[in-house]
Amino acid sequence: MEEAIRPPLPPGPIKWVRDNLFNNWFNSILTVALLPVVFFALVNVVLWVFTEADWRVVSQFPLLYAVGQYPREELWRVGIGLSTILLMLGMSWGKWGGLLRSISMAIGIAFAFFALLPVQHPALDFSMRAYLGANVLLILLGNWIGHRVAVKGSYILIGWAIVPFLFVFLLTGIEGSKFLPSVATTFWGGLLVTILLSAGGILLSFPIGVALALGRRSTLPVVKAFSIIFIETVRGVPLITILFMFSIILALFLPADSRIDRLVRALMGITFFSAAYTAENVRGGLQAVPPGQIEAAKAVGMNGFQTMVFIVLPQALRAVLPAIVGQFIALFKDTTLVVIVGINDLLGIGRSIINSDPEFVQLQLEVYIFIAVIYWIFSYLMSQASSRLETALGVSTRL
Amino acid sequence: MTITTAPIILCQDVHKWYDDFHALKGVNMEVKKGEVIVIFGPSGSGKSTFIRTLNRLEEHQQGTIIVDGIELSHDVGNIERIRMETGMVFQQFNLFPHLTVLQNVTLAPIWVRKWPKEKAEQVAMELLDRVGIPEQSSKFPGQLSGGQQQRVAIARALAMQPKIMLFDEPTSALDPEMIKEVLDAMIDLAKSGMTMLVVTHEMGFARAVADRMFFFDQGVIVESGTPQEIFKAPREDRTKLFLSQILQH
Numbered sequence: 190m191e192e193a194i195r196p197p198l199p200p201g202p203i204k205w206v207r208d209n210l211f212n213n214w215f216n217s218i219l220t221v222a223l224l225p226v227v228f229f230a231l232v233n234v235v236l237w238v239f240t241e242a243d244w245r246v247v248s249q250f251p252l253l254y255a256v257g258q259y260p261r262e263e264l265w266r267v268g269i270g271l272s273t274i275l276l277m278l279g280m281s282w283g284k285w286g287g288l289l290r291s292i293s294m295a296i297g298i299a300f301a302f303f304a305l306l307p308v309q310h311p312a313l314d315f316s317m318r319a320y321l322g323a324n325v326l327l328i329l330l331g332n333w334i335g336h337r338v339a340v341k342g343s344y345i346l347i348g349w350a351i352v353p354f355l356f357v358f359l360l361t362g363i364e365g366s367k368f369l370p371s372v373a374t375t376f377w378g379g380l381l382v383t384i385l386l387s388a389g390g391i392l393l394s395f396p397i398g399v400a401l402a403l404g405r406r407s408t409l410p411v412v413k414a415f416s417i418i419f420i421e422t423v424r425g426v427p428l429i430t431i432l433f434m435f436s437i438i439l440a441l442f443l444p445a446d447s448r449i450d451r452l453v454r455a456l457m458g459i460t461f462f463s464a465a466y467t468a469e470n471v472r473g474g475l476q477a478v479p480p481g482q483i484e485a486a487k488a489v490g491m492n493g494f495q496t497m498v499f500i501v502l503p504q505a506l507r508a509v510l511p512a513i514v515g516q517f518i519a520l521f522k523d524t525t526l527v528v529i530v531g532i533n534d535l536l537g538i539g540r541s542i543i544n545s546d547p548e549f550v551q552l553q554l555e556v557y558i559f560i561a562v563i564y565w566i567f568s569y570l571m572s573q574a575s576s577r578l579e580t581a582l583g584v585s586t587r588l
Numbered sequence: 589m590t591i592t593t594a595p596i597i598l599c600q601d602v603h604k605w606y607d608d609f610h611a612l613k614g615v616n617m618e619v620k621k622g623e624v625i626v627i628f629g630p631s632g633s634g635k636s637t638f639i640r641t642l643n644r645l646e647e648h649q650q651g652t653i654i655v656d657g658i659e660l661s662h663d664v665g666n667i668e669r670i671r672m673e674t675g676m677v678f679q680q681f682n683l684f685p686h687l688t689v690l691q692n693v694t695l696a697p698i699w700v701r702k703w704p705k706e707k708a709e710q711v712a713m714e715l716l717d718r719v720g721i722p723e724q725s726s727k728f729p730g731q732l733s734g735g736q737q738q739r740v741a742i743a744r745a746l747a748m749q750p751k752i753m754l755f756d757e758p759t760s761a762l763d764p765e766m767i768k769e770v771l772d773a774m775i776d777l778a779k780s781g782m783t784m785l786v787v788t789h790e791m792g793f794a795r796a797v798a799d800r801m802f803f804f805d806q807g808v809i810v811e812s813g814t815p816q817e818i819f820k821a822p823r824e825d826r827t828k829l830f831l832s833q834i835l836q837h
Binding site: 479484486487489500 | 674
């Protein structure tokens with residue numbers, strides 16, 4: 190009987206080293222020469238982080254990094270907003286699982302870690318620890334509700350549509366109210382503002398960008414011209430210029446009593462900027478849909494709107510999903526530019542902490558590294574989310 | 589069946605230009621309900637263009653086309669009504685790759701015919717059964733063979749319960765071993781009394797089920813007749829030449 194031919198075994202670590210590091214004399218010399226460099230760099234970084242660096246600039250101001258100057262006695266509003274989002278996240282995890290499970294678990298573990306961290310710290314008092322612990326339970330409760338109790342997926346989606354408005358309403362408050370006094374956006378800051386600006390920019394610019402992309406292909410000359418002028422103007426101008434325009438020039442054109450809040454102005458600038466780039470990405474996707482698809486949709490009697498919604502857009506957006514997520518990650522990092530129009534986002538808070546005390550000027554490396562790590566974590570999560578989404582939608586397989 | 593009924597498709601002096609190229613030069617055709625028409629001819633003869641004008645995928649610029657009593661004009665409502673009455677099967681299948689086989693078949697009945705989902709799915713499963721692939725309903729088109737995809741495309745067109753089925757070279761993009769399964773499904777459909785217009789070079793299919801055949805060349809109908817007339821005694825030299833070329837082997 191003939192012996193079955195087996196696939197070759199995966200290479201062991203020694204073979205990997207030989208194939209990749211010592212596969213010819215030049216690479217062998219490179220490996221030997223670079224090994225000590227890499228070794229000493231690693232050792233020095235680890236030594237610096239754990240012995241030399243002075244993390245006071247980070248550990249003394251956790252709330253400042255998180256929410257900026259938001260009044261401490263009104264902090265419960267941020268807390269309730271965050272808890273609502275986490276409850277929704279837990280329910281979505283219970284309903285759909287997948288990536289939502291990983292995100293929920295990561296947040297839950299991080300919160301539990303800080304709730305139980307055996308360190309004396311003024312910010313980690315009993316009420317804060319209780320709040321963090323309660324949020325872990327909220328995520329689990331949400332999971333149970335979404336999983337066991339029959340909650341329709343559409344209800345959860347409606348909830349997600351309401352939550353952002355609820356959150357912003359909670360943070361803003363009502364003018365003259367005793368229970369919910371209004372908090373001017375000048376006090377908002379830190380990671381809170383960074384997330385509000387990027388999430389707001391992403392959520393608002395996406396539909397506008399899709400509309401502009403469709404407008405650019407429209408047969409109506411006015412719609413088409415407007416789309417092209419908008420896209421090409423915005424794409425031809427740096428984000429900093431747009432932010433300046435919205436924060437200074439817009440105020441000059443509008444009547445004095447109809448002042449738009451400066452955070453809203455910055456959000457408008459970011460949204461328009463991102464929408465123009467989204468539009469161009471989506472346009473690429475629209476062009477990638479074969480004309481036969483549109484013919485087939487028409488042939489079964491679908492009208493133009495149905496063809497667009499059910500046939501063209503799903504395929505176009507799927508094709509450009511990686512590009513759009515990449516653009517949103519760039520947008521998330523670009524929100525740091527709002528510092529120049531006087532908004533204290535995460536980076537702005539870091540800078541004001543450095544400038545608040547001459548002693549801290551020596552410690553700016555620590556501040557910037559801390560902020561960089563936070564940005565990296567969020568960007569990494571977004572790119573992970575994107576690649577999971579690509580797999581789920583079959584971006585590379587269902588062609 | 590009465591023969592005296594009004595034609596379900598009536599074309600009079602249909603002209604079509606692509607810029608300066610005169611693709612259809614005055615085509616006249618009458619098709620009665622239940623007839624199976626085979627249209628053949630060399631490439632570039634206008635046969636695909638003609639069949640695509642019948643559901644307005646191509647616009648004709650001169651002449652009259654009346655489908656099921658509705659005249660094709662710029663009236664969008666008329667176009668959509670005609671498209672609901674005509675199903676079309678394409679050379680390249682054109683299935684929707686992001687939807688499952690079942691969703692491909694039910695999409696239009698649910699959103700255009702406004703059927704409830706249960707009814708649409710029940711009809712879809714019957715049709716998939718009829719074309720012989722009920723077990724593939726939850727797969728995506730990309731996971732099927734060409735022959736299976738084309739049978740799904742037939743089921744998708746039939747799901748709208750059209751009165752007329754248009755086939756635009758349905759087997760030209762298929763591997764040879766898959767042509768038969770698609771032709772079998774079409775023969776089955778023809779025998780059920782469906783009005784069909786088929787652009788094809790499958791002369792076996794024409795012999796088996798066609799009522800009449802039309803030979804297109806350079807934008808005009810050169811010759812028409814029953815399969816017997818066309819195969820046994822073609823009148824025109826161009827028809828003879830073309831038939832000798834495609835029937836040689």
